[in-house]
Amino acid sequence: MPMSYSSSECALENNCGYSKMLKYCKLHNPFRLVLYFVGAIIFATGIIQPLQGWFEFVVFAAAYIIFGGGVLLRAARNIAVGRVFDENFLMTIATLGAFSIGEYPEGVAVMVFYRAGEMLQDHAVNRSRSSIEKLIDIRPDYAHLRDGEKTRKVSPEDVKVGEMIMVCPGERVPLDGVIVKGTSTLDVSALTGESLPQEVDPGDEVLSGSVNSAGLLTIKVSRAYSESTVSRILSLVEDASTRKAKTEKFITRFAAYYTPLVVAAALLIAFTPPLVLPGEELSVWVYRALVFLVISCPCALVISIPLGFFGGIGGASRKGILVKGSNYLDALSAVDTVIFDKTGTLTRGVFTVKGVYPSSGYSEEELLRYGAAAARFSSHPVASSIFQARKEKVNESYLENYTELPGRGVRVCYNNLSILMGNDKLMAQYGINFAEHKDSNMSVHLSVAGEYAGSIAVSDEIKGDAVSAVSRLRELGVKRIYMLSGDKQQVAEEIGTKLGLDRVFAGLLPDQKVEIIEQLEKENLTGKKHVFVGDGINDAPSLARAEIGVAMGGVGSDAAIEAADIVLMTGQPSKLADAIGVARKTKSIVVQNIILALGIKAVIMGLGVVGLASMWEAVFADVGVALLAVINSMRAMK
Numbered sequence: 010m011p012m013s014y015s016s017s018e019c020a021l022e023n024n025c026g027y028s029k030m031l032k033y034c035k036l037h038n039p040f041r042l043v044l045y046f047v048g049a050i051i052f053a054t055g056i057i058q059p060l061q062g063w064f065e066f067v068v069f070a071a072a073y074i075i076f077g078g079g080v081l082l083r084a085a086r087n088i089a090v091g092r093v094f095d096e097n098f099l100m101t102i103a104t105l106g107a108f109s110i111g112e113y114p115e116g117v118a119v120m121v122f123y124r125a126g127e128m129l130q131d132h133a134v135n136r137s138r139s140s141i142e143k144l145i146d147i148r149p150d151y152a153h154l155r156d157g158e159k160t161r162k163v164s165p166e167d168v169k170v171g172e173m174i175m176v177c178p179g180e181r182v183p184l185d186g187v188i189v190k191g192t193s194t195l196d197v198s199a200l201t202g203e204s205l206p207q208e209v210d211p212g213d214e215v216l217s218g219s220v221n222s223a224g225l226l227t228i229k230v231s232r233a234y235s236e237s238t239v240s241r242i243l244s245l246v247e248d249a250s251t252r253k254a255k256t257e258k259f260i261t262r263f264a265a266y267y268t269p270l271v272v273a274a275a276l277l278i279a280f281t282p283p284l285v286l287p288g289e290e291l292s293v294w295v296y297r298a299l300v301f302l303v304i305s306c307p308c309a310l311v312i313s314i315p316l317g318f319f320g321g322i323g324g325a326s327r328k329g330i331l332v333k334g335s336n337y338l339d340a341l342s343a344v345d346t347v348i349f350d351k352t353g354t355l356t357r358g359v360f361t362v363k364g365v366y367p368s369s370g371y372s373e374e375e376l377l378r379y380g381a382a383a384a385r386f387s388s389h390p391v392a393s394s395i396f397q398a399r400k401e402k403v404n405e406s407y408l409e410n411y412t413e414l415p416g417r418g419v420r421v422c423y424n425n426l427s428i429l430m431g432n433d434k435l436m437a438q439y440g441i442n443f444a445e446h447k448d449s450n451m452s453v454h455l456s457v458a459g460e461y462a463g464s465i466a467v468s469d470e471i472k473g474d475a476v477s478a479v480s481r482l483r484e485l486g487v488k489r490i491y492m493l494s495g496d497k498q499q500v501a502e503e504i505g506t507k508l509g510l511d512r513v514f515a516g517l518l519p520d521q522k523v524e525i526i527e528q529l530e531k532e533n534l535t536g537k538k539h540v541f542v543g544d545g546i547n548d549a550p551s552l553a554r555a556e557i558g559v560a561m562g563g564v565g566s567d568a569a570i571e572a573a574d575i576v577l578m579t580g581q582p583s584k585l586a587d588a589i590g591v592a593r594k595t596k597s598i599v600v601q602n603i604i605l606a607l608g609i610k611a612v613i614m615g616l617g618v619v620g621l622a623s624m625w626e627a628v629f630a631d632v633g634v635a636l637l638a639v640i641n642s643m644r645a646m647k
Contacts, residue, residue, distance in 0.1 A: 034457070045124070048075030052117050067125045069113035075102060077120030099268040100307065106299040115303055115525045149183030149217065149239065155227070165217075165234040182219050185237045186228035188212065188361050193224035193415045194389070197495075205360070205451065205469075205496075206389065208417070208432065216518075216547045223415035238518070271305040278618055293334045300617045304610065317602050320642035321595025330588045331562065331576040339577065339599075340557050341592035347536035347585065348526060350551075351494035351501060353544035354561055355478075355508065355582060356469045360390055363450050369462035378403075379455055382423040385428035386411050391453060391467050392419065392430075398465075418453075436461070471504060474583040479508050481586035484595075493522045495547070512540035530556065542577075542585060544569055559585060594644075602638040609634050 052072040060068060077100075084097035100123060107116035117388015153160045155173040165183040168174060173189065182195070190531035194206040197219045206222055209215060215228060218239035234240055267580035278296035283291045318335030325332050331340050341409050352358050367376040381399035384392035385408060409422040419439065429435055430453060438445045441456045444466070450466035479490055492513045494501040514525055526625075530539055541548075549572040552558030560573035561580040570576050577584040616622035 024040070037516050041493055044075060046625060048072050048120075051075070052121065056114055064114065069117050070108075072117045073104070073108070073113075073120060076117065076124045080120065080123065082119065099271060099302075102272070103302040103305065103614050110296055110299050112303070119303065152183040153177070161615070163369075165237075168230055168234065170233055172230050174228050174230060175220045176228060178221055178223055178225065179628055180221055182217050182221060182226075182228070183239075184217050184230045184234060185215070185232040185626055186229070186230045187214050187554060188226055189229050189591050191224050192417075193221045193226055196220040205391070207432070221506060223413070271302065275299075275302050275305075297618060297620060300622070304614045304617045304622065314599055314602065317599035317638070317642045318595060320598070321591055322642070324595070325588060325591045326537075328584065328587050328591065329578040330584055330591065331578055332588070333574050333576075337557055337574040337620070338592045338595055340538045341540070341589055342537050342596040343536075344540050344557070344589055345487055345528065345535060346489040346491070346533070346539045347482055348491045348493060348541045349510075349527065349582065350522075350541075350543035350545070350548050351492055351496060352469060354542055355475045355492065355504065356545075358469065360394040360451075360467050361470050362394055362465055363468045364466035365463070366466065368444075368461055371457075371462050376455060376465065379423065379426075379428055379457055379462060380430055380453070380465050382408060383419050383421050383428050383455070385421075387413060387419055391451065395430075395453065395465055396468055412470075424457050427543035430454070466498075471507060472582060474581050475508055478582035478586060479510065482589070485586060485589050487589075493517055493525060494641075519547045519550050523554050526551055526555050540585070542582065543573075544580070548572075559588070595602050598644060602641055605637060605641070606634050 019626050048071075051068060053073065055065065055068040065588055080097050080100050083630040084101040087093065087097060100119060104116040104119050105112070107119070119120060148343055149165050150163045151162045152168050153175040154168055155399050156161045156174055160175050162448060164170070167639070168184055174184060178193070182509075190211060192208075192210045194208050195215060197207045197216070204554060207219070209226075214231070215226070216238040217234075238568055261305065275298040278301055279295045280291075282289045282294050288515050313333060318338055320334065320445065321338050323330045325338070349355050362377075365373040365377050367373055377395075377399050378401075380395045381401075382403050384396040385403050385405065387393070387396075407424040410420075412420045414431065414435060417435035418429065421428050421430075433443060433445070433452075433454065436456065439456070439459075440460070441454070441455075443454045443461050450462040450468040454464045455462045482490060489512075490510050492501065492505055492508075492510050494504075494513065494515050495517055496515055498513075498515040501513040504510075505513035514522075517525070526539070526541055533539065538556050540557045541550075541551050542559040542561070543552055544561035546569065548560075548569050552560055552569055552572040552574075557575065559575045560569040561582075562570055562576040562578040575588060577588070613622050616626075
C-alpha cells in the first residue's frame with residue numbers, strides 16, 4: 010500500500026530536470042512543502058479568479074505539473090517497460106482527459122488529492138538502513154601487532170594470518186584467532202547475545218568483536234579481517250535488507266485489473282452508443298466517457314489505504330509499538346510463525362541466584378554470606394548477582410587480600426578465613442574436591458579454609474510476561490513459535506519447555522541464526538509471514554534478514570532497533586501480540602475503506618454514464634468518500 014518512490018522510479022527520475030527537482034524535494038522537506046504551498050496558491054487563484062482562455066490554461070497547467078508531474082513520469086516509465094495498466098496510467102488519462110474537455114480545476118483537484126495521500130504515506134516510509142554500520146560498535150579500530158619484542162598499533166585489515174596480536178583488558182578482540190598466552194574472561198554478548206562471560210585459556214579460540222574483560226592476551230590470528238566474525242556480521246546487516254521480500258502494493262495489484270477494465274469501459278461508452286443507437290452524437294458520449302474516466306480515478310483509494318495504515322501505526326505507537334512502515338503492519342497481519350531470540354528477549358538478560366547448596370557442616374545462610382563477601386569487590390555479573398542475593402551488608406573491615414583470578418574466580422581472606430569462589434577450574438587448581446550439579450544453571454563453587462563449602466546456582470530469569478506472550482500468540486492463531494539462542498542446548502531446551510515452544514535451536518552464532526531463518530522461510534508453504542524478535546547487536550543480521558524484524562526497544566541495542574522493522578519500546582515480548590492485534594484490526598479497516606470507496610464510486614460512475622453526474626459532483630463524491638475513510642481510519646488509533 011505504500012505510495013512512495015521505488016528505486017527504479019528514482020533511476021528514471023534522475024534522467025530529467027523536473028524529476029531531479031522532485032527527488033530533491035523528497036529529500037528536503039521544507040523545499041517540498043514550499044513547492045506544494047506555491048502550487049496550492051496557484052490552484053486557488055485559478056478557482057477564485059475569473060480567468061479566460063490561454064491564461065486560465067497556463068495557471069491550472071502550472072498547478073497540475075507541480076502536483077502531478079511525478080505521476081506523469083511514472084506512467085511514462087511504466088509504459089516504456091510494458092506495464093501500461095496501473096494507477097499512474099489511469100490518473101494520467103483521466104486528468105488529461107479533463108483538461109481536453111476544459112475541466113481544468115477537476116483535473117488538478119485529482120492530482121492534489123493524490124499528492125495528499127502520498128504526503129500522508131511519507132510519514133510511514135521506511136527509514137534508510139545506511140546508518141546501521143555506524144551504530145554497530147563492534148568494528149575494531151586497531152590491533153596491537155607484535156613485532157619481535159615490540160608492539161605497534163595497526164589497522165586490523167593490515168594483519169596477516171599467523172601473526173601475533175596483543176589484546177589488553179577492556180579492549181575488543183580485533184581478529185579471530187587462538188590464544189597463545191594469557192587467561193581471561195571474554196564478554197561475547199555482542200556475538201551470541203549471552204550475558205555469561207566466556208572463560209578462555211591458552212589454546213582456546215577467540216572471536217573478533219568480543220571484549221577482553223580481564224587479563225592480557227596474546228593471540229595468533231587465524232583469519233584475515235575480511236573473513237573474521239565481526240566482518241561477517243557487518244556484511245550480513247548491510248546485505249540482508251536488500252534480500253528481504255518486499256510487500257507488493259495493493260493499489261498496484263488492484264490497478265492491474267481495474268485500469269484496463271475502466272479504459273475499455275470508457276471506450277465502449279464513447280463509441281458504442283453513437284454507432285448502435287440512431288441520433289446519438291459522438292461528442293456527447295465522448296464527453297461522458299471522459300467524465301467516467303475522471304470519476305473512476307482511484308484517488309479515494311489512494312488516500313483511504315495509506316490513511317488506514319497511518320491510523321494503525323499511530324494506534325500502535327500509543328501501545329509502545331513503533332512500526333517503521335505500513336507494509337510491515339500489513340505483513341504483520343498475516344503472521345503464523347514467530348522466532349524469538351532468548352537472552353534479553355524471552356529472558357531478562359541479568360543473572361539471579363536460583364539455589365544455594367551447602368556441603369555438610371555449612372548452612373545456606375553461611376554459604377551465601379561467604380559468597381557475598383567474596384563477591385563484594387568483583388564487577389563480574391555472576392558475582393554481582395551473588396552479592397545482591399544477600400540483603401545484609403558485608404562487613405568490609407573483615408576483608409583482606411582480595412585477588413581476582415581471571416577466568417577462574419576470586420580469592421579473599423574474610424574474617425581470617427581463606428575463601429575461594431569460582432568455577433571448577435579454580436577448585437581443581439587448589440586441589441579442592443567439589444560436587445557438580447547436572448542442571449541448566451551455572452554452579453559457582455566455594456571453599457572455606459581449604460574445605461569445600463558448597464555451590465551457588467546462578468541463572469538468567471524468564472521475563473514475567475514471556476509465558477503470557479506465547480499463550481496470546483497461540484490464541485491469535487500463530488502456529489509455530491521457535492527460539493534461537495547462543496546458549497548451550499540444555500539451557501535453551503529447559504526454557505523452551507517452560508514456555509511451551511515448538512522448537513529451540515541452541516549454540517548459534519549470528520550467521521547461523523540467519524541461516525536457520527532462511528531455511529524456515531524456504532520451508533514455508535502457507536504463504537504466511539515469519540517474524541523474528543531479538544534485542545542485541547548480534548541479532549541485527551537476523552532482524553534485517555527476516556521477513557519482519559521486531560526489536561526489543563526497552564533493552565535492545567541501537568543496531569538492533571535500527572535494523573528492525575518494528576520496535577517494542579517497552580521490551581516486553583507480550584507486546585508482539587498487541588502488535589499483531591493492531592495489524593489485523595488495521596487491515597480490516599483498510600478493507601472496509603476499499604469496499605466503501607469502490608461501492609460509492611460504482612454508483613457515481615453509473616450516474617456519470619447516463620449523464621446525471623458532472624465532474625464536480627464526481628470530485629465532491631470522491632472527497633466525501635475520503636472523509637469517511639479518514640473517520641473510519643481513526644478507529645485504528647484506539
